[in-house]
Amino acid sequence: MARPPIFPLADARTVADDGDDASFCSTCAFSSACLAEGVGKRELRELHVLVDHVGPIAAGNHVFRKGDPFDAIAAVRAGTVKTYVNDADGHERVLGFHLPGEVIGLDGIDGERYPCNAVALDTVMLCRFSFQRMSSLAARLPGLQRHLFRLLSRGIGTAVQLGNDATADQRMAAFLLGLSQRLATRGFSATRFRLTMPRTDIGSHLRLAPETVSRVLKRFQDDGLVDIDRREVELLDVEALDALAAPVLSR
Amino acid sequence: MARPPIFPLADARTVADDGDDASFCSTCAFSSACLAEGVGKRELRELHVLVDHVGPIAAGNHVFRKGDPFDAIAAVRAGTVKTYVNDADGHERVLGFHLPGEVIGLDGIDGERYPCNAVALDTVMLCRFSFQRMSSLAARLPGLQRHLFRLLSRGIGTAVQLGNDATADQRMAAFLLGLSQRLATRGFSATRFRLTMPRTDIGSHLRLAPETVSRVLKRFQDDGLVDIDRREVELLDVEALDALAAPVLSR
DNA sequence: CGCTTCTTTGACGAAATTCAAAGCGTGTGG
DNA sequence: CCACACGCTTTGAATTTCGTCAAAGAAGCG
Numbered sequence: 211m212a213r214p215p216i217f218p219l220a221d222a223r224t225v226a227d228d229g230d231d232a233s234f235c236s237t238c239a240f241s242s243a244c245l246a247e248g249v250g251k252r253e254l255r256e257l258h259v260l261v262d263h264v265g266p267i268a269a270g271n272h273v274f275r276k277g278d279p280f281d282a283i284a285a286v287r288a289g290t291v292k293t294y295v296n297d298a299d300g301h302e303r304v305l306g307f308h309l310p311g312e313v314i315g316l317d318g319i320d321g322e323r324y325p326c327n328a329v330a331l332d333t334v335m336l337c338r339f340s341f342q343r344m345s346s347l348a349a350r351l352p353g354l355q356r357h358l359f360r361l362l363s364r365g366i367g368t369a370v371q372l373g374n375d376a377t378a379d380q381r382m383a384a385f386l387l388g389l390s391q392r393l394a395t396r397g398f399s400a401t402r403f404r405l406t407m408p409r410t411d412i413g414s415h416l417r418l419a420p421e422t423v424s425r426v427l428k429r430f431q432d433d434g435l436v437d438i439d440r441r442e443v444e445l446l447d448v449e450a451l452d453a454l455a456a457p458v459l460s461r
Numbered sequence: 462m463a464r465p466p467i468f469p470l471a472d473a474r475t476v477a478d479d480g481d482d483a484s485f486c487s488t489c490a491f492s493s494a495c496l497a498e499g500v501g502k503r504e505l506r507e508l509h510v511l512v513d514h515v516g517p518i519a520a521g522n523h524v525f526r527k528g529d530p531f532d533a534i535a536a537v538r539a540g541t542v543k544t545y546v547n548d549a550d551g552h553e554r555v556l557g558f559h560l561p562g563e564v565i566g567l568d569g570i571d572g573e574r575y576p577c578n579a580v581a582l583d584t585v586m587l588c589r590f591s592f593q594r595m596s597s598l599a600a601r602l603p604g605l606q607r608h609l610f611r612l613l614s615r616g617i618g619t620a621v622q623l624g625n626d627a628t629a630d631q632r633m634a635a636f637l638l639g640l641s642q643r644l645a646t647r648g649f650s651a652t653r654f655r656l657t658m659p660r661t662d663i664g665s666h667l668r669l670a671p672e673t674v675s676r677v678l679k680r681f682q683d684d685g686l687v688d689i690d691r692r693e694v695e696l697l698d699v700e701a702l703d704a705l706a707a708p709v710l711s712r
Numbered sequence: 713c714g715c716t717t718c719t720t721t722g723a724c725g726a727a728a729t730t731c732a733a734a735g736c737g738t739g740t741g742g
Numbered sequence: 743c744c745a746c747a748c749g750c751t752t753t754g755a756a757t758t759t760c761g762t763c764a765a766a767g768a769a770g771c772g
Contacts, residue, residue, distance in 0.1 A: 276711070295711035297625075303711070305621055317621070319614035325711070345607065349600045356596070362613035363570035369620035370556055370568070374548075375668040378728070408750065417626040419729055424752055440737085440751090460527070460546035460554070460576070629760070659718060670761050675720055691719085691769080 217274040217282060217338070247360075249353035257354065260343045263287075265335035273314070273328040273336065280318035282338050286310050289334030290406040293326045294414070304415035306368070307331070307389075307407060311396045315341075316365050331406045372415075376458050381416045382426045383454035386436065390445055401448070405441040468525040468533060468589070498611075500604035508605065511594045514538075516586035524565070524579040524587065531569035533589050537561050540585030541657040544577045545665070555666035557619070558582070558640075558658060562647045566592075567616050582657045623666075627709050632667045633677045634705035637687065641696055652699070656692040 249257070264284070267273065273284065273291060291308040305326055308314050318324040319341065348355035374381070394400035405412070413420040430436045435451055437444040445451065500508070515535070518524065524535065524542060542559040556577055559565050569575040570592065599606035625632070645651035656663070664671040681687045686702055688695040696702065 298707040298710065298712050300712070301708075303626065305624075317614055317617040320611045320618060325618060345603070345610070349603060349606060352596070352600060355600060355606070359596070359609070359613065360571045362610065362617065363568055366568040366613065366616040366620050367571060367576060369617050369624065372624035373554075373556075373620065373668070375554065409752095410750080417624070420751080421730085421753085422728060425728095428752080456549040457552075459549065461549050461551075660720095661718080671719080672721085672762085673760060676760095679720080 217278060217284075247353035247357045249351055249357075253351050253353075256347060256351070257344075260340055260347065262338040262340075263335070264338045265289075265333075267330045267334040267336070269330050269332050269334075271330050273330065273334070274318075274324045275327050276324055278324045280315070280322050280324055281342065282340050283313055283315035283318075283344075284336040284338045285313050287335040287337055290331040291328050291334055291336075292331050292407060292411060293328045294411075295326045302414055304407075304411050305372075307411075307415070309389075309392050309396065312392070313361055316362055319362075331411075371458070374458050378416075378418050378422050378426050379429070380454055380456075380458050381418065382423070382430070383435075383451045384458040385412065385416055386443065386445065387448070387451055387455050390448075401445045403443055405443055468529060468535075498604035498608045500602055500608075504602050504604075507598060507602070508595075511591055511598070513589040513591075514586070515589045516540075516584075518581045518585040518587070520581050520583050522581050524581065524585070525569075525575045526578050527575055529575050531566070531573050531575055532593065533591050534564055534566035534569075534595075535587040535589045536564050538586040538588055541582040542579050542585055542587075543582050543658060543662060544579045545662075546577045553665055555658075555662050556623075558662075558666070560640075560643050560647065563643070564612055567613055570613075582662075622709070625709050629667075629669050629673050629677050630680070631705055631707075631709050632669065633674070633681070634686075634702045635709040636663065636667055637694065637696065638699070638702055638706050641699075652696045654694055656694055 262282075265287070267289070276295060286308050288310055291314055293305040293308065293314060294302050295305065296302055308328075314328055315324065317326065344354070344358070348358055374384075376384070389403065389405075390400045393403050407415075409420040409423045412418075413423045416423070418426075427436070427438055430451075431438050433450075435445075435447045435454075437446055513533075516538070518540075527546060537559050539561055542565055544556040544559065544565060545553050546556065547553055559579075565579055566575065568577065595605070595609070599609055625635075627635070640654065640656075641651045644654050658666075660671040660674045663669075664674045667674070669677075678687070678689055681702075682689050684701075686696075686698045686705075688697055
């Protein structure tokens, strides 16, 4: 499990980009999002030539590790990436689960090193962007610059969300709904999905013991809010979950 | 207490910038930081002409409110700004205390509205930057763009910090040390300083009841870690505090 | 000086962690 | 194909930390 990370491409299996099919990277989230920001299709091609398509990365392999020199950000194309840190006692703290369309590595810009570890939870495909080259391009493409500012700003918002005080039930409800919504945005079912991470990771992410995760999910099940079999989830009563999660979201 | 916010300058007492003294805004954190990023002095002047010097803002007045249209970020020049949100139950949650040299408003870029409230805890002076104009400038000044990316990235990092799991003692130690370090960076004493916020706010920030804040501080005092009189703090045993705070910081 | 706001203190209670142990699935090797 | 081992999950009981409630004390302010 101490294999080297995939970044910085020293040992990566990289799929070269054809560069001539703009829709090829549509799941990168950059293409569509940048179009929405007013980046023209011609300019979009400029962005695509600086993309490395990375993967597949098997579950358990690291994309990057805390302390690695920062040189790129990446959009998840398929699979789930978990970011985490270890505190001084060695306890793992999960910062986030990153689904297709989401971007990882932004927090590494400041310190020029990645401040956390990123590991694949299942088979992962990535689009890797040299940050230096993307910055240069952003200076010429206002839409791209705007998109990057937005992504970073959003990153603050999502990080802030995690700091909330709330009961175990409320945090869990918010977690399930958050997953649901993010999956729905990417075209997956909003009500049936698979938890790609173990209970331990969910707990670490929500500041709960894994036992508590198990108990809360059981109670949700008993109360008819969800149907859970192992890692398969079906949301049965979104209304009730919403009501539970309400205090987590700011007014 | 329902007075209108200072932004967007509708009602603000704004001090016009002379524009001809680059050192005038040295405490904005932008000047020195941007110089470090390779922005030349001539270019720096371009940045200064788009600065509004705002203030003084009296304690209790809002700089902006959640939902206000986002159009500017601001660097604190003097005083302390508290950012906070109210959850669905009306409970206040303090996101941060912003000291001189620190920047507020970055989290508003994404949604085009400020996602939180910002209020002065004491007499506050600000440098206000039109974000639109700063973005345009950033396209021409790579150093400025880099600085903005860094600021945003750092914002993610500090927000992530708050999500930590830790005991009340550990969080409080980390909070005191964090304040100490940030004040020291700005030239203030690292060991003696004033808490500009009530216990309630500290608690809300650290996810603790104000009573717990009081008890923890008392214990720190009894154990000789700090000397606290009302809101005046002296750190007596930084080593011990560091040891306490260790699990909060990622390894 | 009297009000308000903030802070401290104590007693109690609740939510979640910890500890311990038993199920359950999956994959592997005999 | 089955048995076994390993990791993950569930469950129960005891413990602990912190929040809640109540009230008194202190400081600042008009």
